[in-house]
Amino acid sequence: MNSRVIKLILSYLAALLISSVSGTQYLFSAYSTSLADQLRFSSVQINTIGSAANYGVYLCKPLFGYIVDNYGGRRTTLFASFAVFTGYFLLAMTYNGTLSNSSFLLCALYVFISGMASSAGLVSSLVTIAKNVTSFRGIAFGAPMALFGLTAAIYSEIDTLWFKNDTYLVVPIPNNKDEVVEEGISSNTSTHDQDERLPLLQHKTEEEIDIGGWDLFYNHDAKILAVSMFCVAGTGLMYINNVGTIIKSLYYNSTHPHVSPLEEIQKIQNLHVFYLSVFSCLGRFTFGILSDLAKILFNLPRLWFFMLSGIWLLIAQILILFYAVDLNKLFIVTFFVGFGFGNIYAITPTIVSEWFGIKRFGLNWGIIAAVPAFGGQLFNLLFGLNYDQHKDHCSGAHCYNVVFYLSSIACLFSVLSSLSLLYTIHKKH
Structure with missing residues (x-):
């Protein structure tokens, strides 16, 4: 096995x-209701904090994509290690x-910083893979995106097993990622950023596509893709951020609540966060594989997925x-x-790399x-406004169901938009 192949393997493992x-x-849903109760935040305020995490990501x-494209990924992973600790430590x-100022805006800033760290880490991984892997990109992108979705499952299980659902201790310990990236991406003889930006696999089998900058904003396919992401991913983020609140509403609507409701609610919230993470991981990984097979065997556009x-x-x-x-039926929604949600993030990076280079x-x-x-901000805000109208001793689905009528329309619009784009692609060929 030559040194180039070893570097490629190490780089990919580091990205994973x-x-x-x-x-x-x-x-966020694992601790959102506890944070709201502890610091007396309204539903709109706690949704603003959740949206801030999404904004950070x-x-x-x-920004980080531009930095990694032009300067390599080591700086961004070093920043990610520092920022993820700082944000969660302050929260x-x-x-x-310990910090007397408990403004919800400051809490939003702290999770925004942590979200920035997530963005920096993931982008550096994906750009490295995009430049190094020239075939089977569905699988290549699907694996890191699957692990990205599995993060919540890992930490929610740690919280459940070792910290007894103590919200104060749901603080991720940053991984020393910069050392791994140094080992995985750089060689023993070169530490220059220029070398880091060079793909490990140099051969090209077809003319390079290069659409970017303002051309991306004027590209019809890019606009359809962006609008669909706004609708579908926005509704997904709304549920992910608010499933803890939904669980709390449905729990208090049950006939015989548990003797220790707060502890029981926390366990159920952790369980749903765990399942969201696991199913997201499965969705990311399986769609990556299936889209590759469908493209190779049947030349099926990835937009179907x-x-x-x-x-x-x-x-x-x-x-x-x-x-x-009721709570027993909520698992199918999760x-x-x-x-x-996992499917979206398995297939979209691959589509972007193939359509725009x-x-x-x-x-x-x-x-x-x-x-x-x-999209997440819009639907989170709508959820918060809907819930706050019923917040005084409200229980049951009527506390929040109005917003899901709107999110249903958004998802239907996204499906129809994708279908129209598929029809256009079919006519071209």
């Missing part, structure tokens, strides 16, 4: 490791009263409106949201991936 600790924003991707100090993601989320919205009226993949993916932050 970084991805596996970069999805901590999906933990999604809005910073274009923990606010939660336990993107449309399926919208269908899974649409089913989830319908189920929560007309079926999941399954569809987790699996569908890898030369500016970091920036292009960062721009497309920033869109869900706005």
Whole structure:
């Protein structure tokens, strides 16, 4: 095995490791209700904090994508290690009263910093893979995205098993990612950023596509993809951020609540966060493999799988409106949201790399991936406003169900948009 192949393997393993600790924003529902109760935040305020985490993850991707495209990934992973600790440490100090200022805006800033760390870590991993892997990209992108989705499961299980659901201790310990990246990406004889930006596999089998910058904003396919991401990923983020609140509403609507309701609610919240993470991981990994096989064997456009993601989320919205009226039935909603949300992030980076090229993949993916932050903010705000109208001793599905009618329409619009784009692609060929 020559040194180039060894470097390629180490680089990919480093990218997987970084991805596996970069999805901590999906933990928010595990501690959101405890944070709201401890610091007396309203539903709109706690949703603002959850949206700030999403903003940190999604809005910073274009910036970090540009940095990694032009300067390599080591700086971003070093920043990620520092920022993820700083954000969660400050949030923990606010939660336990060490920091006297408990403004919800400051808490939003802390999770925004942690979200930036997640963005930096994941983007550096994906750009490295995009430049190093020239075939089977569905699988290549699916694995790190799957591990990214599994982060919440890892930490929620740690909380349940070792910390007895103590919200104060749900603080991720940063992985020393910069050392791994140094080992995985750089060689023993070169530490120059220019060398880091060179792909390990140099051969090209076809003419390089290069669409980016303002051309991306004017590209019809990019606009359809962005609008669909706004609708589908935005509704997914709303459920992920608010499943803890939904669980609390349904729990108090039950006939015989547990003797220690707060402890029981925390366990159920952790369980749903765990399942969201696991199903997201499965969705990311399986769709990566299936999209590769479908493309190789049947020349099936990957956009079919993107449309399926919208269908899974649409089913989830319908189920929560007309079926999941108690806690026992909520798990099926969690399954569809987790699996569908994972599908989106398995297939979209691959689509971006194939439609617009890898030369500016970091920036292009960062721009497309920033869109869900706005969708998440909109639907989170709507959820918070809907819930606050019923917050005084409210229990049951009527506390929040109005917003899911709107999210259902958004998911349906995304599916129809993808279908129209598929029809256009079919006519061209």
